[in-house]
Amino acid sequence: AAQKSCVGWQHSTGLLAGHSSGLARGRVVDTSLAEANSFSPSMTISPSSMINQYKFEDEPELRDLFITVDDPESHITAIETFITYRVITKTSRGEFDSCEYEVRRRYQDFLWLKSKLEEAHPTLIIPPLPEKFIMKGMVERFSDEFIETRRKALHKFLNRIADHPTLTFNEDFKIFLTAQAWELSSHKKQGPGLLSRMGQTVRAVASSVRGGVKNRPEMFTEMNDYMETFSQKINVLDKIAHRIYKEEREYFNEMKEYGPIHTLWSASEEDIADSLKGVASCIDKCCKATEKRMAGLSENLLPILHEYVLYSEILMGVLKRRDHIQSELDSKIDALANKKADKDLFSEEIGKLEDKVECANNALKADWDRWKQNMQCDMRSAFTNMADNNLHYYEECLATWESFLASQTVDCHGEEDSEDRP
Amino acid sequence: MESSEAEPSESRPEEDGAAPGSEPQPPDTMEDCLAKKMEITVSEAEKRTGRNAMNMQETYTAYLIETRAVESQNEGQCSPVDSLWRRYSEFELLRNYLLVTYPHIVVPPLPEKRADFVWHKLSADNMDPDFVERRRIGLENFLLRVASHPVLCQDKIFYSFLTQEGGWKEMVNETGFQLKADSRLKALNATFRVKNPDKRFTELKHYSDELQSVISHLLRVRARVADRLYGVYKVHGNYGRVFSEWSAIEKEMGDGLQSAGHHMDVYAASIDDILEEEEHYADQLKEYLFYAEALRAVCRKHELMQYDLEMAAQDLTSKKQQCEELATGTMRTFSLKGMTSKLFGQETPEQREAKIKILEEQIQEGEEQLKSKNLEGRDFVKSAWADIERFKEQKNRDLKEALISYAVMQISMCKKGIQVWTNAKECFSKM
Numbered sequence: 001a002a003q004k005s006c007v008g009w010q011h012s013t014g015l016l017a018g019h020s021s022g023l024a025r026g027r028v029v030d031t032s033l034a035e036a037n038s039f040s041p042s043m044t045i046s047p048s049s050m051i052n053q054y055k056f057e058d059e060p061e062l063r064d065l066f067i068t069v070d071d072p073e074s075h076i077t078a079i080e081t082f083i084t085y086r087v088i089t090k091t092s093r094g095e096f097d098s099c100e101y102e103v104r105r106r107y108q109d110f111l112w113l114k115s116k117l118e119e120a121h122p123t124l125i126i127p128p129l130p131e132k133f134i135m136k137g138m139v140e141r142f143s144d145e146f147i148e149t150r151r152k153a154l155h156k157f158l159n160r161i162a163d164h165p166t167l168t169f170n171e172d173f174k175i176f177l178t179a180q181a182w183e184l185s186s187h188k189k190q191g192p193g194l195l196s197r198m199g200q201t202v203r204a205v206a207s208s209v210r211g212g213v214k215n216r217p218e219m220f221t222e223m224n225d226y227m228e229t230f231s232q233k234i235n236v237l238d239k240i241a242h243r244i245y246k247e248e249r250e251y252f253n254e255m256k257e258y259g260p261i262h263t264l265w266s267a268s269e270e271d272i273a274d275s276l277k278g279v280a281s282c283i284d285k286c287c288k289a290t291e292k293r294m295a296g297l298s299e300n301l302l303p304i305l306h307e308y309v310l311y312s313e314i315l316m317g318v319l320k321r322r323d324h325i326q327s328e329l330d331s332k333i334d335a336l337a338n339k340k341a342d343k344d345l346f347s348e349e350i351g352k353l354e355d356k357v358e359c360a361n362n363a364l365k366a367d368w369d370r371w372k373q374n375m376q377c378d379m380r381s382a383f384t385n386m387a388d389n390n391l392h393y394y395e396e397c398l399a400t401w402e403s404f405l406a407s408q409t410v411d412c413h414g415e416e417d418s419e420d421r422p
Numbered sequence: 423m424e425s426s427e428a429e430p431s432e433s434r435p436e437e438d439g440a441a442p443g444s445e446p447q448p449p450d451t452m453e454d455c456l457a458k459k460m461e462i463t464v465s466e467a468e469k470r471t472g473r474n475a476m477n478m479q480e481t482y483t484a485y486l487i488e489t490r491a492v493e494s495q496n497e498g499q500c501s502p503v504d505s506l507w508r509r510y511s512e513f514e515l516l517r518n519y520l521l522v523t524y525p526h527i528v529v530p531p532l533p534e535k536r537a538d539f540v541w542h543k544l545s546a547d548n549m550d551p552d553f554v555e556r557r558r559i560g561l562e563n564f565l566l567r568v569a570s571h572p573v574l575c576q577d578k579i580f581y582s583f584l585t586q587e588g589g590w591k592e593m594v595n596e597t598g599f600q601l602k603a604d605s606r607l608k609a610l611n612a613t614f615r616v617k618n619p620d621k622r623f624t625e626l627k628h629y630s631d632e633l634q635s636v637i638s639h640l641l642r643v644r645a646r647v648a649d650r651l652y653g654v655y656k657v658h659g660n661y662g663r664v665f666s667e668w669s670a671i672e673k674e675m676g677d678g679l680q681s682a683g684h685h686m687d688v689y690a691a692s693i694d695d696i697l698e699e700e701e702h703y704a705d706q707l708k709e710y711l712f713y714a715e716a717l718r719a720v721c722r723k724h725e726l727m728q729y730d731l732e733m734a735a736q737d738l739t740s741k742k743q744q745c746e747e748l749a750t751g752t753m754r755t756f757s758l759k760g761m762t763s764k765l766f767g768q769e770t771p772e773q774r775e776a777k778i779k780i781l782e783e784q785i786q787e788g789e790e791q792l793k794s795k796n797l798e799g800r801d802f803v804k805s806a807w808a809d810i811e812r813f814k815e816q817k818n819r820d821l822k823e824a825l826i827s828y829a830v831m832q833i834s835m836c837k838k839g840i841q842v843w844t845n846a847k848e849c850f851s852k853m
Contacts (some may be wrong), residue, residue, distance in 0.1 A: 233668040254646045261636065265636040271822070378676060383850040391843045
C-alpha cells in the first residue's frame with residue numbers, strides 16, 4: 001500500500017491548537033498538494049466498483065481508504081424514531097487495525113464528527129453536511145426521496161474528508177469509521193462539552209464583527225471579497241437550476257396529456273389514423289426523454305450546486321475564524337503596548353499566538369487553493385454533464401421525429417427534411 | 423395542387439368565377455374547375471377608423487385583396503393587379519351568403535373572429551399585429567379554398583367580392599338570401615325527431631362532433647405545452663446573466679463561463695421563432711376545427727329537410743284520412759270537430775261537400791309538394807355526399823401534411839438544440 005506523501009502536514013489533531021514543536025516561527029511550510037484528484041460527483045455505492053469511480057486528475061493516486069454510505073434503516077424507540085446509515089470502510093492503512101469495517105451511524109453522529117473537525121482545524125475547509133431539515137419543497141422528514149438525497153450527501157461528506165490531505169488522518173474521523181456504537185458514544189462524551197464549544201463559536205463570531213480585520217493580510221481580504229460574490233452567484237444558480245427543474249416537470253406533465261389525444265383522434269379516422277398514432281408515439285417518447293433529462297438534473301447538477309451553496313457558508317465561517325485567531329494576537333499585542341509590565345510573559349504568549357496565526361493562515365491558504373481547484377473541477381463536470389443531458393435529450397427526440405417523418409414520406413413528399421442550418 | 427397551408431401564400435394560382443349570370447353547373451372533371459385563371463392574395467392589413475351603424479367611432483382592420491388574371495405561358499407578360507379593401511365583417515357576409523345559397527356544400531370556414539386557445543405570451547387582442555398577420559393568412563386561405571371549389575368558384579357574388587369594391591354589400595342583400603336562411607339551422611341545440619335519416623349523415627354528424635371535440639382538446643393542451651416549453655427555454659436565459667457576473671471573479675473559469683453564458687442566451691432566444699412557427703400549425707388544425715362545424719351544418723340541413731319531408735308526409739296522410747272520413751261518414755279517429763258536430767248536430771251535405779273539395783285540393787297540392795320535396799331531398803343527398811367525399815379527401819391530405827410539417831418543426835427545434843448544447847458543452851469543458 002502506497003504511503004500518502006503529505007509534505008509539510010502533521011497528522012495529529014492537536015497541532016494547530018497550540019503545539020509549537022513541529023512548526024517554528026519563520027519556517028516555510030510546503031503547501032504543495034499531495035493529491036490533486038478531483039472528487040467525482042457520480043458515486044455508486046457498490047464497494048467493489050468504487051475504484052473505477054474516481055477520476056484522477058494529475059497523478060494516478062493510489063487511494064488507501066474507501067468509504068460507502070448506504071442501507072438506510074429506520075429505528076423506532078420509545079422516545080424517538082431515527083434513521084441509521086451503514087458506513088463501510090475498506091482500507092490498507094497501517095494505523096487501522098483491520099482492513100474492513102462496517103458500522104451504523106445516524107445523522108447526529110455526522111454532526112458530531114463535523115464539529116470535532118472544525119474544532120481541531122478551525123481554518124480548514126470542512127466539507128458540508130446535508131441540512132437537518134429541508135423546509136422548502138415540503139419534503140417530509142422521512143420520505144424516501146429525502147433519505148436518499150441525504151444518504152448521497154453523507155456519502156460525499158465522508159469521501160471528501162477521506163480525500164483531504166489533513167483531515168483524512170484525523171483521529172475522530174478514524175473513530176467515526178471504525179468504532180462500534182457504544183464505543184462511539186463513550187468517546188463522544190469525552191472532550192469539551194457542547195456548551196463550551198458553542199461559547200467558542202459565539203466568541204469567534206462576535207470578535208470578527210468587532211473587527212479582527214485590522215491587520216488582515218491582503219490575500220484574505222481578497223478571499224473574503226471573492227467569497228461574497230461567489231456566495232451570491234452560487235445561490236442564484238441554485239435557484240435557477242431548481243426553477244428549470246420545476247419548469248421541465250410542468251412541461252413533462254402537459255406532454256403526458258398531449259400524446260394520448262392524438263391516439264384518441266386516430267380512433268375516429270381511417271386514412272390519417274396511422275399518422276396520428278405515429279405522432280402520439282413520438283410525443284410519448286419525447287416525454288420519456290424529458291423525464292430522463294430531469295433525472296439527470298436532480299442527480300447531478302442540483303446536488304452539486306446545493307453543496308457549493310453550503311460550501312460558501314462554510315468558507316465565510318472559516319475566514320471569520322481565521323480573523324478571530326488573528327484578533328486574539330492583535331489584542332494581545334495591543335495589551336502589551338499598553339501595559340509595560342511583564343514583558344517576558346507576554347512575549348512568550350505572543351510568540352505562541354504568532355505561530356498559531358501563521359499556521360492558521362498557511363492551512364487556510366493551502367486548503368483554499370485546493371478547494372478552488374476542486375470547485376473548478378466540480379463545476380466543469382457538473383455543467384458539462386448538464387449540457388450532455390440536454391444533448392442526449394435532443395438527439396433522442398430528433399431520432400424519434402426523423403423516423404416518423406421517414407415513415408410518412410414514402411410516396412409523394414420527397415425531401416421534407418429541413419435545410420441544414422449554418 | 424390543392425391549396426395547402428405549408429406553401430408560401432403568393433404563388434397560388436387559382437381560378438375565378440367565370441360566367442356571371444348562368445346557373446352554377448357542377449363541372450364534369452376537376453380539370454375544368456382549376457382553370458388557373460386568377461391569382462388571389464390577401465396581401466396587406468391596415469388599421470382603419472370609421473363610424474359604425476350607430477355613428478360611433480370604431481377601429482377595425484381592413485384587408486387588401488389583390489387579384490390578377492393568370493396569362494397563359496405563351497404571353498409571358500404580367501397582367502395588371504386589381505385590388506380592393508375588405509373588412510372581416512364583409513368576409514362574414516360572403517360566407518353567410520354561401521352557406522344559405524349552397525346548403526349542400528361544406529363551405530370553407532373563416533379564421534377565428536377572436537383569438538382563442540392562446541398561451542400566455544400570445545395576445546388575445548384583435549389589434550395585436552401577430553394576430554392580424556395570422557388572420558390575413560387565414561382570410562387568404564379562405565378565398566383560395568372557395569376559389570378552388572368546383573361549385574363555389576362559379577358564384578357571381580363571390581366573383582364580385584373579389585373584383586367589385588363599391589356596391590357589393592347591396593348586391594348581396596338584394597339576393598334576399600337572408601330570407602332563405604333557415605333559422606333552425608342556427609339553433610344547433612334543438613332536436614328534431616327524424617324517423618328515417620340517411621344513416622351516412624347521422625354517422626357523419628357524430629364524426630364532426632368527435633372531430634370538433636378532439637381538435638379543441640388538442641389545441642388547448644398544445645397551448646399549455648407551448649407555455650411550459652417557453653418557460654423552460656427562457657429560464658435558461660438567466661444562466662447567461664449569472665455566468666457573466668460570476669466570470670468576473672474567476673481567472674481560469676472566466677472565459678468558459680462567459681462564452682457558455684452567451685450560448686444560454688441564444689438558447690433562450692430561440693424559442694420565440696419556434697413557437698411562432700407552431701402557431702401556423704395550430705391555425706391549420708383550427709381550420710379543420712371550424713370545418714367540422716360546416717360539416718355539421720350540412721348534416722343538419724339534411725336532417726331538417728328529412729324532418730320537413732316526414733312532417734309533410736304525415737300531414738298528407740292525416741288529410742287523406744280526414745277526407746276519407748268525411749266521404750264515408752265514419753269517424754275513425756277522434757277529432758274535436760267530429761265530437762262537436764255529434765253534439766251540436768251534423769253539418770249539411772253541402773258543407774261536407776265543400777270541405778271534401780278543399781281537402782282534395784290540399785291533398786293534390788300536398789302530393790305534388792311531397793313529390794318535389796322527395797326529389798329535393800334525394801338531390802340534396804346526392805350532391806351533398808359528393809361534396810363530402812371531396813371534403814374528406816381534402817381533409818385527409820391537408821391533415822397528413824400538417825402532421826408532417828409538425829414533425830419537420832420538431833426536427834428543426836431538435837437540431838437547433840443540439841447545436842446550442844454542443845457549443846455550450848465545449849465552453850463548459852474549457853472551464
